Amino acid sequence: MNYELLLKQNNLKITPQRLGILQLMHEAGHISIEELFASIKKQFSSISLATLYKNINAMLETSLIKEVKAPEVKARYEISKTPHAHLVCHVCGEFKDIHFDVVHVAHTIADTSGYTINDTSLIVSGTCPKCQ
Amino acid sequence: MNYELLLKQNNLKITPQRLGILQLMHEAGHISIEELFASIKKQFSSISLATLYKNINAMLETSLIKEVKAPEVKARYEISKTPHAHLVCHVCGEFKDIHFDVVHVAHTIADTSGYTINDTSLIVSGTCPKCQ
DNA sequence: TAGTTAGATGATAATAATTTTCTTTTAAGT
DNA sequence: ACTTAAAAGAAAATTATTATCATCTAACTA
Numbered sequence: 522m523n524y525e526l527l528l529k530q531n532n533l534k535i536t537p538q539r540l541g542i543l544q545l546m547h548e549a550g551h552i553s554i555e556e557l558f559a560s561i562k563k564q565f566s567s568i569s570l571a572t573l574y575k576n577i578n579a580m581l582e583t584s585l586i587k588e589v590k591a592p593e594v595k596a597r598y599e600i601s602k603t604p605h606a607h608l609v610c611h612v613c614g615e616f617k618d619i620h621f622d623v624v625h626v627a628h629t630i631a632d633t634s635g636y637t638i639n640d641t642s643l644i645v646s647g648t649c650p651k652c653q
Numbered sequence: 654m655n656y657e658l659l660l661k662q663n664n665l666k667i668t669p670q671r672l673g674i675l676q677l678m679h680e681a682g683h684i685s686i687e688e689l690f691a692s693i694k695k696q697f698s699s700i701s702l703a704t705l706y707k708n709i710n711a712m713l714e715t716s717l718i719k720e721v722k723a724p725e726v727k728a729r730y731e732i733s734k735t736p737h738a739h740l741v742c743h744v745c746g747e748f749k750d751i752h753f754d755v756v757h758v759a760h761t762i763a764d765t766s767g768y769t770i771n772d773t774s775l776i777v778s779g780t781c782p783k784c785q
Numbered sequence: 786t787a788g789t790t791a792g793a794t795g796a797t798a799a800t801a802a803t804t805t806t807c808t809t810t811t812a813a814g815t
Numbered sequence: 816a817c818t819t820a821a822a823a824g825a826a827a828a829t830t831a832t833t834a835t836c837a838t839c840t841a842a843c844t845a
Contacts, residue, residue, distance in 0.1 A: 587724075588724055588725075590722040590723070590724060591722070591774065592719075592720055592722060592772060592774055593720075606762075608762065608766055608768060610768070611771075617766075619762060619765075619766065621758070621761075621762065626753070626758075626775070626777075627777060629753075630738070630740065630751060630753065630777050631779070633751075634740055634749075634751065634781075635781075635782040636740060636742070636777070636779040636780060636781055636782065637779045637780045637785060638777055638778070638779040639743075639778060639779050639780075640724055640777070640778040640779070641775075641776075641777050641778075642723065642724055642774070642775070642776045642777075642778070643758070643773075643774070643775050643776075644773075644774045645758075645759060645762050645768070645770055645772070645773050645774075646770070646771060646772040646773075646774070647763070647768040647769045647770040647771050647772070648768060648769045648771075649766075649767070649768050650767040650768065653769060
């Protein structure tokens with residue numbers, strides 16, 4: 522994945538810290554602020570938490586990344602992809618993407634409600650097969 | 654709505670503060686901590702924010718109430734009802750219930766994923782007809 | 786390729802959000 | 816009424832997030 526291009530397309534300067542953040546986010550799939558901070562410190566031992574927050578906010582504003590807010594648990598961040606849903610195991614805490622047609626759901630709801638939809642968040646929580 | 658019964662069924666003591674919180678939550682439909690605190694102080698001028706948090710947490714634990722976490726905005730709380738979805742207008746901030754069959758969605762996902770589902774959160778954000 | 790500049794970083798302080806602690810009070814069962 | 820476990824309220828403590836500011840660097844230009 523070309524993170525430099527991704528930043529450039531979003532009018533964000535390319536910095537080693539940002540590349541590191543995106544790399545970690547990509548590897549983890551879905552990562553919380555604290556996990557991200559713990560990991561990024563291995564590469565940039567003096568990185569500031571403020572820098573992390575500022576970058577997360579900058580990338581959220583341009584929609585380069587997305588915030589996933591599931592009930593009960595801390596927010597996690599992912600690189601924006603085609604719309605999809607999430608599955609969370611409340612035992613092991615793992616997040617998974619699921620290819621569920623959220624766009625279709627959004628259209629249905631738009632039609633009946635008269636709203637102009639620009640985001641659909643579908644998060645299903647339960648126990649994964651391993652944890653049952 | 655019988656809040657005393659609701660509390661009793663959840664093994665929570667009936668206190669005037671709790672009745673007030675439930676009343677306000679019911680009237681507002683979906684309410685944030687700060688809104689709730691501002692409103693409840695009109696009835697109980699010396700209520701502590703700690704009391705509010707403790708009660709919210711106690712009621713969440715028994716599932717008497719539910720936390721609705723939408724992207725971009727603060728969490729809101731509602732009295733638990735039959736499963737439904739939410740529509741949020743990011744202009745006026747209003748939350749609305751929508752009668753979308755989230756249980757059916759959960760079943761579909763359970764079947765293909767092998768997860769045991771116990772919660773489904775579907776939140777659609779956009780612009781409401783008034784705000785367009 | 787050096788010079789310029791807007792924007793990024795990191796340190797720290799400030800603010801906001803939430804939880805803990807502890808003493809006093811009260812709900813609810815004897 | 817008496818007892819007791821739990822709740823309320825005040826305050827402090829903790830955690831999360833944002834703001835400030837001096838220094839540094841990415842990226843553009845001559």
